Structure formats: structure tokens, C-alpha cells
Amino acid sequence: MNSCVFIIIFWLLLLLLVTTTGSQLVAAGGNDMKKKCLDKERDALLLIRAPLQDPHGTLSTWTADDHDCCNWSGVTCSNQTGHVTGLDMRFYGLGGEISHSLLNLTYLNHLDLSLNYFHGTIPTIIGSLTRLRYLNLGSNDFNGTIPRSIGSLTELNNLDLSSNSLYGTIPPEFGNLTNLQYLYLNSVGRCRVEKVEWLSHLSQLEVLVMDGVSLSKANHWVDAISSLPKLFDLSLDGCELSQVMYPYSSSFLNSSSSSISFLSLRNNNLTSSMYRWLSPLTTNNLLSLDLSGNMLDGIPKYFGNLCSLEYLGFYNNSAVVKFPDFLNNLFGCTSLTLQMLITRGSQFTGSLSDEIQKFASLESLYLSDNQLNGSISEKLWELPSLETVIISFNNLTVPSTYHLSNISYVKYLDLSSCKVGPRFPKWIQTLKNLTSLDLSNTGISDAIPLEFWDMWPSQLEYLNLSSNNISGKVPDLLSNFAYDSVIDLSSNSFHGPILNVPSTLSILNLSRNKFSGGISFICQIVDGFLSFLDLSHNSLTGQLPDCLWHFDQLEVLNLGHNNLFGRLPPSIGSLIQLQVLYVYDNNFSGELPLSLKNCTSLISLNLGANKFSGNVPVWIGESLTGLYVVILRSNNFFGTIPLQLCQLPNLQVLDLSMNNLHGSIPSCLSNLTSMLHQGGFSQDVYFQTTRGYATRAGRYVDHALIEWQGDEREFLNTLKLLKSIDLSSNNLTGQIPNEITNLSDLIALNFSMNTLSGEIPQHIGEMKKLLTLDLSRNNLSGKIPSGMSQMSLLNYLDLSYNHFSGRIPSSTQLQSFPPSTYHGNKDYVDLPLPKNVQGMKNRSNIGDW
Incomplete structure (x- = not known):
């Protein structure tokens, strides 16, 4: 009996050993038998890669030295045949055009090129890849029309062409894609559907997103939608549905199409007549309904x-x-x-x-x-x-x-x-x-x-x-806030010193209060989240501490209208993301730190009303080439105006007034191309944080104190619309360069209170957009150019205290200015002003600045 049991156990163990060994051999043999990629397809991949821009090196494994392309990044192969069956290059940062060598990957069933920078037209040969089941070309820069050949991909169950720059008609051949389950055509460009019958053939469709595709001529689109029994997600935002003829439409949320769970019809200018499309709305499947952006x-x-x-x-x-x-x-x-x-x-x-x-x-x-x-x-x-x-x-x-x-x-x-x-x-x-x-x-x-x-x-x-x-007073806030948090206490009456603040802030706005004391507390903000800091319009004192190395994400720094003093610290040059720097109306002094030239992201620089000295740095024009606004007014700068400022192509506001500058006005100011052409800031400064229920964002309100029509005016929110040059109250000499009249988009020009000589340029009348012109208190002479009669928008003019002679050119505009406009010109022959004409200084063509 015992021997029988022993024999049975022996055979069971032997059987287990054989089975285990066999499995291991099969597995080993399977690995050895795994097919490598075919040479023809490997060569095709190399040809596909050759013209592409790959700044991040994501295709670095695609080399001729590695003969098995199945190991390359983003490549999937069949273990049995070695054929390339999948290319997934989503979000690789690639650019360029798609090579026709793609045609040699005939066994491809999965192609994802989304979230890249591919451009050019979508190649028609893509329709020859008839084994494709998944095709995603979304979020690229493709242009041209959608190839009709895509309709040949009858095995497709997912097609995504969204977020490109395509145009033309959606090909009716899409109706051949009878296996399609997911179709994304949102934001494809300027595309339209004219005959919508093809849509009714997609009986397997579950998700249809066509946001931005015009359906204005697709009168039967509702009927087509109602014939899709499996559709559960439908988005037709911005499809011009208000232009569809209602009488040709019926309901699509009825018993035959009750599978729809998500429905979005936003931004179509629909009126309440559209409710007939939804009636009778009795489905119990509808989870989400969005009718926003209409006229309901x-x-x-x-x-x-x-x-x-x-x-x-x-x-x-x-x-x-x-x-x-x-x-x-x-x-x-x-x-x-x-x-x-x-x-x-x-x-x-x-x-x-x-x-x-x-x-x-x-x-x-x-x-x-x-x-x-x-x-x-x-x-x-x-x-x-x-x-x-x-x-x-x-x-x-x-x-x-x-x-x-x-x-x-x-x-x-x-x-x-x-x-x-x-x-x-x-x-x-x-x-x-x-x-x-x-x-x-x-x-x-x-x-x-x-x-x-x-x-x-x-x-x-x-x-x-x-x-x-x-x-x-605001107490110690060190422990009250989460990471990447926002505090905005601006425009109140808080007072006292600013104590400890959280080191994890991304936005801190304490402007327009009555805070006092120093600002050493900013050295506590060390976690690198801070993108916005506004302490302006308070009574803060002391020096700006040299601890700004922590703020490598800072985009806006506004310390204006306080009582800060001393030099700007060298660490200010570490603010490489800084776009707005305002320290106006303080008591800062000394030369500008050379490290400031490292802040190459700056677009608005306001250092006005301080005690800065030295030459106007040449590196402002050489390194800070993105500047739109340069305000250095009311300081102690001396020397000549650096020619490098003429290298700022985006400059719209240049204010060097009330300094000690000498020399002539550079003729190269005519190279300020932004003042030559119509348009405003191409870039706004945004600060935002994504927290909780929404993204908190807002455009930073630019503001600056600028001499305007004889008075100082604070521009709020519209500084971006201003194109102005103010060189007044300096020691400039020589003539007004004729080239200045090329700045045809200039709105304000002020050269007053210098010692300029010569005549007004004869072609000044070509500056037809000028609203304010001040040349007063110089040594200008000669006649007023007749072309000034063409400056119909001019509503402030001051030519007083010069040496002009002759008569005012015939123009209701010029003759209607008050006598003070021409006062102090001894050789000037006056003409009687029309009675009951109100001084133009009281008029404005610029609205509420």
C-alpha cells in the first residue's frame, strides 16, 4: 500500500517537473522567435524621421545602427510578423511635414501624431493605410482641405483631426467609415458640412464632436443625428445652427435616439425656437446639457x-x-x-x-x-x-x-x-x-x-x-495658506508693517493701502511660486533687499509710489521671467545695475520719478528688445540719447523727459516700427493660478504717469493704446530730424523745454494721427508748415515761446486754437480767431483714458 502511494507521488512530481520545464522552454523559445522589424519598414521609418524637427530628441533611438526598429521610441510591432503596426508620437514636440514613406508601413493599424507641430497638407496617401483602426492628427498645424481618401479607411473606429487649420467641405466619403465609433472634428479650421447624409451611415458612432464646423447649409442635420442609435456624446458648439432652416428639422432627442447622455450646443446664437429640436425631451439618459452662449x-x-x-x-x-x-x-x-x-x-x-x-x-x-x-x-x-x-x-x-x-x-x-x-x-x-x-x-x-x-x-x-x-493691521500669515496660493488685499485701508507672509504664494497684491515699514518680508517667499507682486501706492520705506534670486517665476513686480530708496540690488537680474517692472515715484538712486540686462522678458519698464543717474544704458536697446514701454522720466540721467534705443521694434511709449540729457535727437527714432504701423500691444501680461473651482486669471492693468496735453495724467488700462515720444525738459540741441515725420501712427509728441533750433519739418502734416504736439519753449523758427492744416485729429498744440514768423496756415483746426498756443513768438503775424470757438485743449478725441 505504501509502495503504491510512493509510486503515485513519484509520477506526479515527475509530471510537474516536465510541465514546468516545458513551459520555460516554450517561453525561451518564444523570446528567441520574436520577429525583428523588416528592413523595408525600418528604412521607411528613417525616411519619415529625416525631414522632421526634433528639438527634444524624442526620436534619438531611431538610428540606422539599431537594426531592430521594434525597439524604437513610439514604435509597436507584431511579435509574429515583425511588421510595424503602431506609431505613437503623441506630444513629442516634432515639426515638419509627413513623409510619403509612411505609405510603406502597410500593416499600420494605430497612428497618433497629435500634439505636435506638423504642418503642410494632410497627405492623401494616408488613405492607403487601409488597416488603420486609430488615426489621430489633432492639435497640429495642418492646413489645406481634408483628403477624401480618408474615406477609404473603412476599419477606422477612431478619427481625430481636431485643432488644425483646415478648410473646405467635410468629405462625404466619411460616410464609408461605418466602423467609426469616435469622430473629433472640433476646431479643425474653417470647415463646413453641406450635405449631411453621410453622417447617418455611421451607425456605430458613439462620440461626435464638431465644434466650429459650419452646419448652416446642413438643413437635415437633426434627422441625421437622430439616426445614430449608439450616439451618447454630441457636441456642436459654434456650428452656426441659428442659420439652419427650422422647418426642415425635427427632434433628435426622442425615443429612437435616447442614448445621448452629453449634449452641447453652445455659441450658436440660437433662440428659443430651437427647443423643437429637443421636444419631447423625456430621455432618462441625459446627464449633461449645455446651451450656453445663445439667445435663449x-x-x-x-x-x-x-x-x-x-x-x-x-x-x-x-x-x-x-x-x-x-x-x-x-x-x-x-x-x-x-x-x-x-x-x-x-x-x-x-x-x-x-x-x-x-x-x-x-x-x-x-x-x-x-x-x-x-x-x-x-x-x-x-x-x-x-x-x-x-x-x-x-x-x-x-x-x-x-x-x-x-x-x-x-x-x-x-x-x-x-x-x-x-x-x-x-x-x-x-x-x-x-x-x-x-x-x-x-x-x-x-x-x-x-x-x-x-x-x-x-x-x-x-x-x-x-x-x-x-x-x-494684517497679522502674521505664515501658516494660513496652501501652496501656490493667492492673496489680494489691494485698495483698502490696511495699515502698519507687513509682517510674515507665506513662502508659498504665487500672487500677492497689497497695493493701494497704508502699509508702512520695510519690505524685507519678501525674502521669506523662497519656494519659487511667486509670479505677481504688487506693493505699489503705500508708504513703504527702506531699501529693496538683495534677495531676489528666489523669484525666478516672477512676471510682475510693482513697487511704485512708495518711499523706497537706495540702489536697485544686483539680484534683480535673476528675474528672467519678469515682464513688468515698475518702481516709479520712489527715491531710488544710483546707476541702473548691469544685471538688469538679463531680464530679457521685459515688455514694460517704468523707473520714472526717482533719482537714478548716469547715462541711459545702451543695453536697454541691445538686450531688452521686447520692450513696449520705456519710462525714465524725472530722474538725473545725463549724456546723449543712446542710438541703441532705436533697435526696439515694439516700442510704443518712450519717455525720457525731465532729465539732463544733451545732444541731438537721433534721426534713427524713425526705425521704431511699432510707431509706423497701426496696431497695439501684441502681448498682454497675464497672471493666473489654477486653484479650486476655477482658473484665477486677469490681465495686468498697465498704468503710468505721463505728460499729456500740458498736464500729468495717469493712464489706466489703456497705456497699450498709446504711442508716444516725450523728450521734453532736457538740454537737447540741434534740429528736429525730418525722419521723425515717418512715425505716422504716433499719437503724442513732446519736444518742449529744450534748446532745439531750425524749422518744423515740412512733412509733419503726414503725422495725421497726432492728437497732441508740444514744441514750446525752444529756439525754433520759420513758418508753420502748411501741411499741418491736414492734421485734423490734433486737439492739443503748443508752439509758444519760439521764434516762428508768418501767418497761421488756412485751417479751421489751426486757427481755432487759443492765443496761448502761439504766445511768445515775436515775429508772428496773428490772425483773428473765430469767435465762440472753445479752446481745443478742452476737447478730446481719445475718449476716457
Whole structure:
């Protein structure tokens, strides 16, 4: 008996040993038998790579030395045949055109060239790769028309041509792609569909995205959509659907096409007549509906029957209806499922009433930029799932008498430009989980309770209390904010020194307050997130500390209108991302540090109203070639105007006034090409942070104090529209160069209070866009050029205290200026001014600057 058991065990072990060994041999043999790529296809890949730009070296493995291309980056081969079956070069940073050698990869079934810089036309030979099941050419620079040959790829189940620069008609041959499940044609360029019948043949289609493709001539598009039984995601944003003839259309959300779960028809200028396309809207599959950017005046009653709807986008419409009525049409099963409602900018009126409590599943509510009024119902805060409340820019009032005890779930709250003050709302302190708070411009004129600053240790990401009249001191904030956070306390009445601030800030705006003391606290911001720092218009003193090496991401630095002094520190040259540097109206002195030439990203430089000295650096023109604005006014610069400034092609504002410059005006100023042609800044300065419920971004408001029409004026937000040269109040000599009249797009020119001589250039009349011209208090002589009568936009002219002679050229414009315009010219023969003509100094053609 025991021997039998032994024999059985022996044979079982032997069988296990043989099986294991056999498996290992098969596996080893399988590895040995794995096919290498074919020489013909390897050569084709090398030819494909040859003309491509590969700045990041992502195709460095594609070399003739490696004979097995199956090991190359992005290449997939068949283990059985060695044929190349897949090319995945998504986001490789490649550029150039697609080689026709692609045709030799006849077994290719997967081709992804998306998110690169390929250009030229899409080669027609791509239609010969008939084994393709996946083709993605999206997010490139392809141009031309879409090849009809793509219709030959009948095995395709995914086609993506999105985000290119194509044009023309979508080929009707696409109707041959009967296996297609995913079709992305969004942002393809200027493409259109004229005959839409091909779409109805794509019976397997599940996702259709055609944003930006014109369907204005596709009258039967609704019928085509309704014939796609598996379609669950449809996006037709910006497809000119308002131009489709409604009588030829029927409903596409009916029982035969109830599979649609995601529907977006944004930005089509649709009116409420479009609702016939959706009626009867009874599907229980619809999860998301976006009708934003249209001309809809509400929603129909049957919207309350969408028992699965979680997202409703209705922003930027022209509703002009009462918001409670809008909500009433959502009552029903929809009010039980809706999680996100976005209706910003839709002109809703009425109040945010108690009816909001019926939306028990609501998580996010966006009602900003409407015309809502009245008090915000306390019922809003009782919604059990509510996390995001954005109701800014309304006439809503937030009662200070709220008695809220359990709203800790709210994380993102924006009440900007609502009526919250004058007292600081104590109920805010019940929001224990708050990460983003915006109470800007809410009428608060109170001090902030100290306990407010300790509410959210290390979790607050965004705090905006700007444009109020909040007083008091700001305590130590080191432990209150998360990484990459934002603090905006600007335009208030905070006072006292600025103490510790978080080292993790990305945006800090404390401008237009009453802060005092030094600014050594900026040396604590060491984590490299800071992109925006504005401390302007305070009473800060001391020197700018030499610790700016940490700020390699800083784009905007504004220290203007304070009492800072000393030299600019050498470390300012480490701000290699800096685009805006404003230190105007302080007491800085000394020469500009040579390291500043390293700030090659600068586009706006304002160092005016300080005590800087030395020559105007030549490296401003040699190294900072992206500058649009150079303001060095009211300093102690001396020497001549460097010719290198003429090398700034984008320069629109040059202000060297009120210095000690001498020599002549460079004739090469006529090389400032931005002043020769129409146009403004091609680049805005944006600061942003992505935090919480949204990306917080805003264009930086350029501002500068500039001499304008005899007075100093602060330009706000429109500095980018100004094209101005101001060299006044220096010691410049010589004649006004004739070449200056080539600056035909110049708006303001001021050479006053120098010792210039000679005549006004005869062709000055060609500067037809000049609004203000000041040549006063020089030694100019001769006659006023007759061409000035053509300067019809000129509304400020000062030629006083020179040596002009003769008569005013015949022109209503020139003769209507007040006598002070020509005062102090002894040899000047005056002409009688028309009576009742108001001085042109009081007129303006530039609007509200």
C-alpha cells in the first residue's frame, strides 16, 4: 500500500517537473522567435524621421545602427510578423511635414501624431493605410482641405483631426467609415458640412464632436443625428445652427435616439425656437446639457422631466426672465439630480429665493454677472452637498444676521460686488472647509476680527478682499495658506508693517493701502511660486533687499509710489521671467545695475520719478528688445540719447523727459516700427493660478504717469493704446530730424523745454494721427508748415515761446486754437480767431483714458 502511494507521488512530481520545464522552454523559445522589424519598414521609418524637427530628441533611438526598429521610441510591432503596426508620437514636440514613406508601413493599424507641430497638407496617401483602426492628427498645424481618401479607411473606429487649420467641405466619403465609433472634428479650421447624409451611415458612432464646423447649409442635420442609435456624446458648439432652416428639422432627442447622455450646443446664437429640436425631451439618459452662449429666453417646462440630468450650462444667454421662474421649470425629478447649474451672464432678474432648497443634490452654483436682487435666502446654505457658490456681480444682499451652524461643506465662495458690508460678516467663520473666498468690492468698511485669520490653517488657496475700505493691521500669515496660493488685499485701508507672509504664494497684491515699514518680508517667499507682486501706492520705506534670486517665476513686480530708496540690488537680474517692472515715484538712486540686462522678458519698464543717474544704458536697446514701454522720466540721467534705443521694434511709449540729457535727437527714432504701423500691444501680461473651482486669471492693468496735453495724467488700462515720444525738459540741441515725420501712427509728441533750433519739418502734416504736439519753449523758427492744416485729429498744440514768423496756415483746426498756443513768438503775424470757438485743449478725441 505504501509502495503504491510512493509510486503515485513519484509520477506526479515527475509530471510537474516536465510541465514546468516545458513551459520555460516554450517561453525561451518564444523570446528567441520574436520577429525583428523588416528592413523595408525600418528604412521607411528613417525616411519619415529625416525631414522632421526634433528639438527634444524624442526620436534619438531611431538610428540606422539599431537594426531592430521594434525597439524604437513610439514604435509597436507584431511579435509574429515583425511588421510595424503602431506609431505613437503623441506630444513629442516634432515639426515638419509627413513623409510619403509612411505609405510603406502597410500593416499600420494605430497612428497618433497629435500634439505636435506638423504642418503642410494632410497627405492623401494616408488613405492607403487601409488597416488603420486609430488615426489621430489633432492639435497640429495642418492646413489645406481634408483628403477624401480618408474615406477609404473603412476599419477606422477612431478619427481625430481636431485643432488644425483646415478648410473646405467635410468629405462625404466619411460616410464609408461605418466602423467609426469616435469622430473629433472640433476646431479643425474653417470647415463646413453641406450635405449631411453621410453622417447617418455611421451607425456605430458613439462620440461626435464638431465644434466650429459650419452646419448652416446642413438643413437635415437633426434627422441625421437622430439616426445614430449608439450616439451618447454630441457636441456642436459654434456650428452656426441659428442659420439652419427650422422647418426642415425635427427632434433628435426622442425615443429612437435616447442614448445621448452629453449634449452641447453652445455659441450658436440660437433662440428659443430651437427647443423643437429637443421636444419631447423625456430621455432618462441625459446627464449633461449645455446651451450656453445663445439667445435663449428661458427653458421649457419639460426640462423638469430630465431625471438623470446632473449638469446644466445656461451662461451668456439673454434670458431677461426672473430667476425663480427659471427654477420653476426645473422642478420635478431634475431638481433631485442636478449637481451643477451655471447661468452666469444671462441677464436673470428676481431674487435667489427659498425655492433653491428643492435642489437637494446641488454641488455647484454659478450665478455671477446677472441682475439678481434682494437678499440671498438662508435656505441656500442648507443644501447638504453644496461646495461651490459663485454669485458675484449681482445686486444681491447678504444679511449680516445669518444664523448658520452647519455649512462647513462650502469650499469655494465668491460674493464679489454683492452687498455684504459695512460690517465684516461673522458667519464667514462657520465655513470651516473654505479654500477660496472672494469678498472684493462688497462695501465692507470694518476691521477684520483676528480670529478670521486663524480659521483655515494651511488650507486657504485664494483670498480676495480688495476694493473695500477694510482697516486694521494684517497679522502674521505664515501658516494660513496652501501652496501656490493667492492673496489680494489691494485698495483698502490696511495699515502698519507687513509682517510674515507665506513662502508659498504665487500672487500677492497689497497695493493701494497704508502699509508702512520695510519690505524685507519678501525674502521669506523662497519656494519659487511667486509670479505677481504688487506693493505699489503705500508708504513703504527702506531699501529693496538683495534677495531676489528666489523669484525666478516672477512676471510682475510693482513697487511704485512708495518711499523706497537706495540702489536697485544686483539680484534683480535673476528675474528672467519678469515682464513688468515698475518702481516709479520712489527715491531710488544710483546707476541702473548691469544685471538688469538679463531680464530679457521685459515688455514694460517704468523707473520714472526717482533719482537714478548716469547715462541711459545702451543695453536697454541691445538686450531688452521686447520692450513696449520705456519710462525714465524725472530722474538725473545725463549724456546723449543712446542710438541703441532705436533697435526696439515694439516700442510704443518712450519717455525720457525731465532729465539732463544733451545732444541731438537721433534721426534713427524713425526705425521704431511699432510707431509706423497701426496696431497695439501684441502681448498682454497675464497672471493666473489654477486653484479650486476655477482658473484665477486677469490681465495686468498697465498704468503710468505721463505728460499729456500740458498736464500729468495717469493712464489706466489703456497705456497699450498709446504711442508716444516725450523728450521734453532736457538740454537737447540741434534740429528736429525730418525722419521723425515717418512715425505716422504716433499719437503724442513732446519736444518742449529744450534748446532745439531750425524749422518744423515740412512733412509733419503726414503725422495725421497726432492728437497732441508740444514744441514750446525752444529756439525754433520759420513758418508753420502748411501741411499741418491736414492734421485734423490734433486737439492739443503748443508752439509758444519760439521764434516762428508768418501767418497761421488756412485751417479751421489751426486757427481755432487759443492765443496761448502761439504766445511768445515775436515775429508772428496773428490772425483773428473765430469767435465762440472753445479752446481745443478742452476737447478730446481719445475718449476716457
